[in-house]
Amino acid sequence: MAKKEQTHITPPEDTMEKEYSTLNLGPTHPATHGIFQNVLTMDGEIIHKAVPTVGYIHRAFEKLAERRPYNQITPITDRLNYCSSPINNFGWHMTVEKLLGVTVPKRADYMRVIIMELSRISDHLICNSVVGVDTGAMTGFLYIFQWREKIYDIFEDICGARLTTNIGRIGGFEREWKPETFTKIQSFVDNYPKALQEFANLLERNKIFMDRTINCGPITAEMALEYSFTGPNLRAAGVDYDVRVASPYSSYQDFKFDIPIGQSGDTYDRFMVRQHEMWQSLEIIKQAMKGMPKDEPCHANVPDFFLPPKEEVYNNMEALIYHFKIIMGEMDVPKGEVYHCVEGGNGELGFYLVSDGGRTPFRLHFRRPCFIYYQAYPEMIKGSMLSDAIITMSSMNVIAGELDA
Amino acid sequence: MSDLLNKINETLNVKFPGVVEVFETTYDLPAFTINKDHIHEVLAFLKNDPELNFHFLTDLTGIQTADEKQLGVIYHLHNMPKNLRVRVKTFFPMDKPEIPTATDLWPGANWMERETYDFFGVRFKGHPNMTRILNVDEMDIFPLRKEYPLEDQTRDDKSDKMFGR
Numbered sequence: 001m002a003k004k005e006q007t008h009i010t011p012p013e014d015t016m017e018k019e020y021s022t023l024n025l026g027p028t029h030p031a032t033h034g035i036f037q038n039v040l041t042m043d044g045e046i047i048h049k050a051v052p053t054v055g056y057i058h059r060a061f062e063k064l065a066e067r068r069p070y071n072q073i074t075p076i077t078d079r080l081n082y083c084s085s086p087i088n089n090f091g092w093h094m095t096v097e098k099l100l101g102v103t104v105p106k107r108a109d110y111m112r113v114i115i116m117e118l119s120r121i122s123d124h125l126i127c128n129s130v131v132g133v134d135t136g137a138m139t140g141f142l143y144i145f146q147w148r149e150k151i152y153d154i155f156e157d158i159c160g161a162r163l164t165t166n167i168g169r170i171g172g173f174e175r176e177w178k179p180e181t182f183t184k185i186q187s188f189v190d191n192y193p194k195a196l197q198e199f200a201n202l203l204e205r206n207k208i209f210m211d212r213t214i215n216c217g218p219i220t221a222e223m224a225l226e227y228s229f230t231g232p233n234l235r236a237a238g239v240d241y242d243v244r245v246a247s248p249y250s251s252y253q254d255f256k257f258d259i260p261i262g263q264s265g266d267t268y269d270r271f272m273v274r275q276h277e278m279w280q281s282l283e284i285i286k287q288a289m290k291g292m293p294k295d296e297p298c299h300a301n302v303p304d305f306f307l308p309p310k311e312e313v314y315n316n317m318e319a320l321i322y323h324f325k326i327i328m329g330e331m332d333v334p335k336g337e338v339y340h341c342v343e344g345g346n347g348e349l350g351f352y353l354v355s356d357g358g359r360t361p362f363r364l365h366f367r368r369p370c371f372i373y374y375q376a377y378p379e380m381i382k383g384s385m386l387s388d389a390i391i392t393m394s395s396m397n398v399i400a401g402e403l404d405a
Numbered sequence: 406m407s408d409l410l411n412k413i414n415e416t417l418n419v420k421f422p423g424v425v426e427v428f429e430t431t432y433d434l435p436a437f438t439i440n441k442d443h444i445h446e447v448l449a450f451l452k453n454d455p456e457l458n459f460h461f462l463t464d465l466t467g468i469q470t471a472d473e474k475q476l477g478v479i480y481h482l483h484n485m486p487k488n489l490r491v492r493v494k495t496f497f498p499m500d501k502p503e504i505p506t507a508t509d510l511w512p513g514a515n516w517m518e519r520e521t522y523d524f525f526g527v528r529f530k531g532h533p534n535m536t537r538i539l540n541v542d543e544m545d546i547f548p549l550r551k552e553y554p555l556e557d558q559t560r561d562d563k564s565d566k567m568f569g570r
Binding site: 099239336339348 | 431432434436460461462463464466468469471479481485488490492511512513514515516517520524538539540541548549555
């Protein structure tokens with residue numbers, strides 16, 4: 001918490017020279033929750049300088065995407081921010097829909113909103129409980145994790161996978177949800193608030209937790225904007241920018257919700273913004289469950305990108321041809337360039353897609369929020385204690401998969 | 406919205422005559438192609454002009470043109486109060502891939518420019534630390550250029566005649 005270098009301690013003459021020691025934090029340190037390396041120059045317990053090295057799990061996603069047909073890029077996006085993969089999947093689908101000029105039915109929009117808000121809850125829940133762990137409160141983490149498990153059960157019901165979901169298709173969902181899925185979502189919405197309230201009671205007004213996190217790793221609103229911060233980290237600094245409100249996608253304009261903002265951009269504010277966003281996400285899910293149109297299909301009419309039902313594939317020539325063409329990626333795509341962004345778990349997740357009309361993108365760039373805001377980390381931790389640097393990192397929600405692409 | 410965009414176009418044309426090479430609107434996002442010699446002035450103007458106020462650098466990335474003769478850098482700027490986005494592009498020949506850095510305007514451009522250098526070999530003049538970021542330092546190619554295909558071209562057990570490029 002000490003923000004300035006200790007200059008008042010002057011050793012007596014001829015005793016010793018002031019010297020810095022170098023400390024390697026990472027690459028695989030249990031407290032960094034991912035593959036991050038920071039070479040710290042330490043003055044005792046105070047961080048004098050930090051040099052982050054990134055790229056340990058770089059997997060060349062942008063190059064890979066230049067060789068893959070559009071529907072095969074979805075599994076790549078899973079591996080960006082793997083705490084909330086469905087948001088990445090839908091973000092990519094919506095980018096392609098924007099390029100194709102497809103309008104998705106309201107029902108599919110609302111289904112997407114439910115899934116995206118569930119995954120936002122699971123993302124924030126991991127981040128916040130990990131801040132608890134790093135400050136020494138293991139209970140919240142262990143207790144709240146069963147609720148992430150329940151969210152993953154819902155994902156499993158819908159797409160068959162839990163973590164790397166590959167959920168949905170370009171144009172909507174591949175099949176209608178089962179009635180049990182709606183029951184599961186409803187029971188989550190009914191029962192989760194109690195657990196979240198208990199988690200909040202455990203930490204939010206906890207004296208030890210507050211002493212530990214308030215004024216730890218702060219960033220001002222001006223600095224955050226200069227460093228292109230987005231998402232909860234920017235809102236914690238006091239800027240009310242949320243892509244869901246600024247440029248609504250997937251019918252977010254139909255829902256009423258608040259954008260929580262903080263003031264000082266420190267670890268406590270980031271934690272509290274995420275806490276309140278979870279409550280808002282629950283509100284959005286409730287509204288979406290209530291307002292979802294019943295008699296619409298769950299996907300847009302895009303036979304070029306949407307696998308036909310299996311029974312038709314086996315009995316019908318056209319369906320078989322389409323099935324084969326889609327799997328091999330032999331589809332006509334208009335030329336053009338699109339930028340589409342969604343509010344991911346930790347910021348504005350953007351897709352810059354350039355198509356030359358071929359079967360694969362000519363160029364695809366992911367605007368990865370972590371990669372952009374993690375560069376402010378050395379500045380945020382300069383002059384603070386080593387243990388503060390750890391909780392600053394975990395409260396920034398830096399995900400190695402997204403950082404390194 | 407389109408009035409304002411035409412106004413931006415006019416303002417740029419008056420302020421920097423001949424600098425805007427192409428002005429187009431693709432999928433609701435206006436895009437300006439700017440002459441590479443003036444890119445820094447135009448970015449600084451877009452950022453600091455009180456009316457335009459494109460104060461937020463959303464994204465910075467590189468691209469190679471289809472004829473493999475030019476490289477480009479693409480900026481996405483955002484005016485948050487008016488919720489207006491703009492795309493600024495600049496292209497320059499492959500044999501001299503050098504443009505001025507934007508790190509003096511936005512400190513957040515630092516890693517994005519390093520990433521662009523890492524993958525396309527674009528050198529940003531005046532950048533504080535122009536080194537590779539995601540790839541290993543020893544790498545001697547710029548992997549996102551089209552001249553480096555994804556798969557090993559010496560392989561003969563796999564034919565891509567029918568599919569793929």
